[in-house]
Amino acid sequence: MRHGPWLFLVMVSGTTPVLADLQHLDDEALADVRGQGGFTLETELQLGLDRLSYLDDGQAIQLEGLHLGSSEQDDRGAYHQVRVNIDHGAALNLDYLVTDRRIEFGDVRLAGAPGVGMGGVFFDHSLQGSFRLRAGGVTGGAGYSFDSAYTMTGGRLGYRTNGNEVFLDDVWMDVEALGMTLDLVGTALRLEAPHVRGQWRVGAIRYSDNPLNHGRSRDLGSGDWLPSYGGLEGDYELSTITLIQAGGRRGEGVRLDHEARLNTAGFIYLDDGHPLAFKDISGDFRVNDLRLDVDVDGQGRPALALTATGVDGALSIGALALGDQGQSLGAVNFRFLFQDHIFAGRQYRNAVYLQGGGHPDAGPQGLRLATEWSLPSADLSYTDDGHRVVFSGLQSWGQGDITVNVTRSGERNGTRFYDGLRIGFEGVKAGYRINGLRVGDENAPLQGGTELLLALGVYPAYEFELDGQVTLGPGGASGEGIRLNSDLRVGNGRAALIVAPYDEGAGEVPQKGLWIADLEYEGHVREMTLDVTDEGLALVQGEAWSTLDVGNLRLGDKDSGASFGRFVLERYEQGSVMTVVPGGAGDVCIGGQGSSGASCETSGGRWEARGEQGITVRLKQLLVPAAADGRRNALTWEAHRARDSQGNAVNGSGMRLVLDDIHTSDGGDLDGAGAESNDYGIRTELGVDVYQTRVVKKQNGPDSLGVQGNRGDEKIMDPSAPQGYRYVSNPSVEQAANRPLGFAVQARTRFKELSVRSVDLIHPTGGRQTAVYGVRLQNVDLRANLTATPMP
Amino acid sequence: MSARGLLLSVCLTAGFLHQSPVHAELAELGDDAMARVSGQGGIYLSGDISINALGGPIENSYFGRCDDRQKTCGARVAYRLRENGGWMVLDEIQGNFAFEGLTLRVRSIDSGFGGDGEPFNGEVLELGLPDTIRFSDVRFRMAASSTARPTDPGFRQTDIFTVDMQGEVLMRGNLLIFPSGAP
Numbered sequence: 001m002r003h004g005p006w007l008f009l010v011m012v013s014g015t016t017p018v019l020a021d022l023q024h025l026d027d028e029a030l031a032d033v034r035g036q037g038g039f040t041l042e043t044e045l046q047l048g049l050d051r052l053s054y055l056d057d058g059q060a061i062q063l064e065g066l067h068l069g070s071s072e073q074d075d076r077g078a079y080h081q082v083r084v085n086i087d088h089g090a091a092l093n094l095d096y097l098v099t100d101r102r103i104e105f106g107d108v109r110l111a112g113a114p115g116v117g118m119g120g121v122f123f124d125h126s127l128q129g130s131f132r133l134r135a136g137g138v139t140g141g142a143g144y145s146f147d148s149a150y151t152m153t154g155g156r157l158g159y160r161t162n163g164n165e166v167f168l169d170d171v172w173m174d175v176e177a178l179g180m181t182l183d184l185v186g187t188a189l190r191l192e193a194p195h196v197r198g199q200w201r202v203g204a205i206r207y208s209d210n211p212l213n214h215g216r217s218r219d220l221g222s223g224d225w226l227p228s229y230g231g232l233e234g235d236y237e238l239s240t241i242t243l244i245q246a247g248g249r250r251g252e253g254v255r256l257d258h259e260a261r262l263n264t265a266g267f268i269y270l271d272d273g274h275p276l277a278f279k280d281i282s283g284d285f286r287v288n289d290l291r292l293d294v295d296v297d298g299q300g301r302p303a304l305a306l307t308a309t310g311v312d313g314a315l316s317i318g319a320l321a322l323g324d325q326g327q328s329l330g331a332v333n334f335r336f337l338f339q340d341h342i343f344a345g346r347q348y349r350n351a352v353y354l355q356g357g358g359h360p361d362a363g364p365q366g367l368r369l370a371t372e373w374s375l376p377s378a379d380l381s382y383t384d385d386g387h388r389v390v391f392s393g394l395q396s397w398g399q400g401d402i403t404v405n406v407t408r409s410g411e412r413n414g415t416r417f418y419d420g421l422r423i424g425f426e427g428v429k430a431g432y433r434i435n436g437l438r439v440g441d442e443n444a445p446l447q448g449g450t451e452l453l454l455a456l457g458v459y460p461a462y463e464f465e466l467d468g469q470v471t472l473g474p475g476g477a478s479g480e481g482i483r484l485n486s487d488l489r490v491g492n493g494r495a496a497l498i499v500a501p502y503d504e505g506a507g508e509v510p511q512k513g514l515w516i517a518d519l520e521y522e523g524h525v526r527e528m529t530l531d532v533t534d535e536g537l538a539l540v541q542g543e544a545w546s547t548l549d550v551g552n553l554r555l556g557d558k559d560s561g562a563s564f565g566r567f568v569l570e571r572y573e574q575g576s577v578m579t580v581v582p583g584g585a586g587d588v589c590i591g592g593q594g595s596s597g598a599s600c601e602t603s604g605g606r607w608e609a610r611g612e613q614g615i616t617v618r619l620k621q622l623l624v625p626a627a628a629d630g631r632r633n634a635l636t637w638e639a640h641r642a643r644d645s646q647g648n649a650v651n652g653s654g655m656r657l658v659l660d661d662i663h664t665s666d667g668g669d670l671d672g673a674g675a676e677s678n679d680y681g682i683r684t685e686l687g688v689d690v691y692q693t694r695v696v697k698k699q700n701g702p703d704s705l706g707v708q709g710n711r712g713d714e715k716i717m718d719p720s721a722p723q724g725y726r727y728v729s730n731p732s733v734e735q736a737a738n739r740p741l742g743f744a745v746q747a748r749t750r751f752k753e754l755s756v757r758s759v760d761l762i763h764p765t766g767g768r769q770t771a772v773y774g775v776r777l778q779n780v781d782l783r784a785n786l787t788a789t790p791m792p
Numbered sequence: 793m794s795a796r797g798l799l800l801s802v803c804l805t806a807g808f809l810h811q812s813p814v815h816a817e818l819a820e821l822g823d824d825a826m827a828r829v830s831g832q833g834g835i836y837l838s839g840d841i842s843i844n845a846l847g848g849p850i851e852n853s854y855f856g857r858c859d860d861r862q863k864t865c866g867a868r869v870a871y872r873l874r875e876n877g878g879w880m881v882l883d884e885i886q887g888n889f890a891f892e893g894l895t896l897r898v899r900s901i902d903s904g905f906g907g908d909g910e911p912f913n914g915e916v917l918e919l920g921l922p923d924t925i926r927f928s929d930v931r932f933r934m935a936a937s938s939t940a941r942p943t944d945p946g947f948r949q950t951d952i953f954t955v956d957m958q959g960e961v962l963m964r965g966n967l968l969i970f971p972s973g974a975p
Binding site for chain 2: 448449451452498499500512513514552555556561562563564565566590591639640641649654667668680683693694695696698711742750751752753770771772773774775776777778779780781782783784785786787788789790791
């Protein structure tokens with residue numbers, strides 16, 4: 001009872017410029033209040049602070065330009081009304097109403113890093129809710145219990161650097177948190193929220209490059225709505241326990257331990273009303289020993305350090321739905337454990353060092369995150385119509401700087417910037433690898449087949465050094481959406497095309513495989529739009545060009561394996577389109593023809609009903625003829641290179657075979673524009689499903705795991721068998737339902753014309769000789785039904 | 793993007809078969825031999841591929857749908873070996889291929905092969921051939937043409953021969969591909 005009034009007074013005195021008439025109510029006075037209607041406090045609050053500092057071992061982090069007032073009128077305060085009541089249960093009840101309040105700070109600076117800041121944040125909102133506080137926590141005695149419920153309307157939450165800002169606009173939120181407790185347990189403050197549920201909506205995520213638009217939804221000059229990335233909405237029901245203690249990783253600081261259980265949640269991204277929905281989300285999440293210090297990073301740069309001993313959890317997305325019909329692509333599960341681990345002989349940990357500045361040419365404000373991560377164990381699974389494939393033993397590690405700026409289009413100090421949220425990569429050295437596949441659940445036998453990920457554009461293992469930027473701008477091909485400009489460079493890369501597990505159960509071993517090693521990549525994308533449409537996800541490239549230079553295609557070890565030579569793939573596209581729609585191939589006739597099971601079987605084929613879920617990808621690739629500045633589509637193979645003094649092959653010193661100036665065409669000037677028409681391109685449609693596939697034994701006798709069978713027998717999964725499968729000569733319908741799972745791809749590729757201008761041989765001293773003066777492929781319609789499974 | 797990765801690996805492999813100074817050696821290995829090999833990734837592929845089953849995307853005075861007997865509905869490849877020379881042409885390419893059990897993996901060899909395996913002691917890219925490849929209505933025409941496109945002015949074409957394939961081809965064993973010589 002006696003703690004309630006004190007807490008109330010602290011709240012009020014910390015936020016008001018004393019328009020309110022504050023009174024210290026003692027227990028006796030409150031006793032008089034009991035049974036009455038309470039009292040109502042009305043204030044118009046306006047508060048300004050030049051600087052608010054937090055000191056940790058003598059190092060300071062400062063919030064600058066702190067301001068509280070009206071979000072609608074700069075010179076006004078925000079209206080607050082609080083009704084105070086003590087009920088018969090001796091609980092303090094606050095019913096409050098807050099109208100058009102803005103809380104903001106202009107910058108966050110570290111005292112040791114003058115001249116740069118992390119940028120500002122503003123938060124506009126109106127609130128109506130209630131707060132009930134009573135004595136006694138979860139352990140009873142000296143703690144508190146409280147309930148909170150509120151509705152927030154008209155919210156804006158923005159991040160601002162150098163006068164440019166990205167903000168969540170028109171935020172609505174309805175939250176109820178009942179039975180929360182606050183206790184002192186040992187030296188830790190324990191906050192438990194056993195039941196929190198809420199719904200929320202973000203009307204738009206807006207961008208502004210005009211400082212005069214600060215905190216406004218419409219452009220000050222034109223009156224138009226500021227451009228939008230789209231909207232968000234969701235709901236959740238969760239419980240959390242948080243422990244807060246004193247003591248940083250070094251000296252003073254704060255320690256946090258946190259545990260959360262997400263009972264149910266949903267998340268929807270809306271682009272002009274078209275949804276991308278993550279449904280039936282659940283999971284759990286733990287943060288162990290997160291320390292917050294004002295410190296320096298590994299390079300001695302002042303920073304706000306967040307370091308964690310461990311982070312683990314699991315996330316399940318029951319359905320990933322796209323488009324107006326809400327059709328599902330399938331379910332996704334992710335289990336992860338971040339903790340210290342040794343990769344390639346080096347210890348990695350999990351830490352983020354927040355620093356001011358961002359990219360140095362973008363202006364003094366921005367975020368720099370000196371980051372290090374260590375993910376020694378994770379599993380990622382995908383379930384399609386009940387068929388589950390687990391990519392097991394995912395590991396990742398890395399270190400480097402990530403910068404974040406809100407930028408406007410233009411060139412400054414030789415660096416090109418674009419409108420939007422710029423995410424930069426500087427000296428990021430990272431890698432990942434996947435041990436193998438498991439089918440059904442995480443405890444199924446490990447098998448190969450991570451190469452199947454190549455069908456999704458993902459290497460099974462990859463180590464790289466990354467520099468560059470991705471800028472996410474507002475506005476899609478029409479209306480809301482995302483506009484992307486990027487420049488990325490990968491150096492010293494080593495990626496696997498085919499690879500063996502790194503651990504088959506007897507400890508870690510060097511991975512053997514087929515590697516694209518000594519890889520250098522440079523890729524640029526201009527004005528690519530990303531939109532959710534009525535049927536799916538559409539990516540439209542403005543212009544994209546890249547060079548993939550594989551120094552050595554190695555077999556065996558990624559560093560020392562024998563090399564096939566150097567391969568260089570140059571690409572240049574304009575106006576290419578990729579569309580992702582839910583649903584895979586549907587009903588398919590394999591090896592025959594027919595639109596029904598009976599007609600397919602009659603033609604010698606095999607009928608497969610692959611269900612409703614899955615993914616279909618449609619591509620239109622417009623390969624542009626070589627440009628005057630050298631951008632082109634070409635493939636080069638180089639061998640017999642000279643060696644430098646360290647024994648490394650010298651690129652450009654060997655014999656080269658070049659397929660030069662590969663491009664598409666419609667076969668003539670069809671629109672009378674005076675040049676070859678190039679609107680059709682290469683059109684590909686891929687329907688991808690996880691589905692049972694027929695796997696046939698190719699030899700008599702035991703297979704690689706000692707399972708007996710005869711040539712022609714089918715592999716049938718059987719959990720009761722020692723290796724999880726057996727061979728069956730003529731499987732029944734029931735047995736056929738237990739065929740091994742794999743990726744089934746229905747593909748169709750069409751193009752009107754694909755040309756290679758020349759095939760040249762280039763000798764290091766003899767120069768270029770043309771071997772083929774042009775190749776022209778016309779009128780191609782290629783259809784394929786392929787199934788890919790791990791090796792039996 | 794998905795197809796690109798897969799296509800790249802397939803193209804590279806196909807490219808090696810024709811261009812690389814590799815020493816490919818065919819050897820039929822039993823599963824018991826494979827049983828001695830551990831730590832192998834790899835995939836098992838089955839399926840069917842058809843080319844211009846109903847026709848291609850071009851409809852003009854030369855190309856059309858397959859039910860139009862006045863038009864060519866197959867694909868066409870033209871190339872020339874001399875600047876300003878004539879074009880060699882594979883025309884009216886059509887057909888269907890089906891296979892089951894094409895495997896692709898990296899394999900370590902340190903024994904066998906008549907005593908050659910032990911000194912080799914390295915990795916190879918193993919293409920496990922499917923038992924059978926079934927051809928249905930596979931056909932193409934070899935020709936010589938004055939122009940790359942059949943719609944170009946002055947187009948003249950001389951057909952040389954036509955190939956028509958039906959039935960099954962038995963393909964057993966493995967194709968082993970490995971680097972040799974100076975990269």
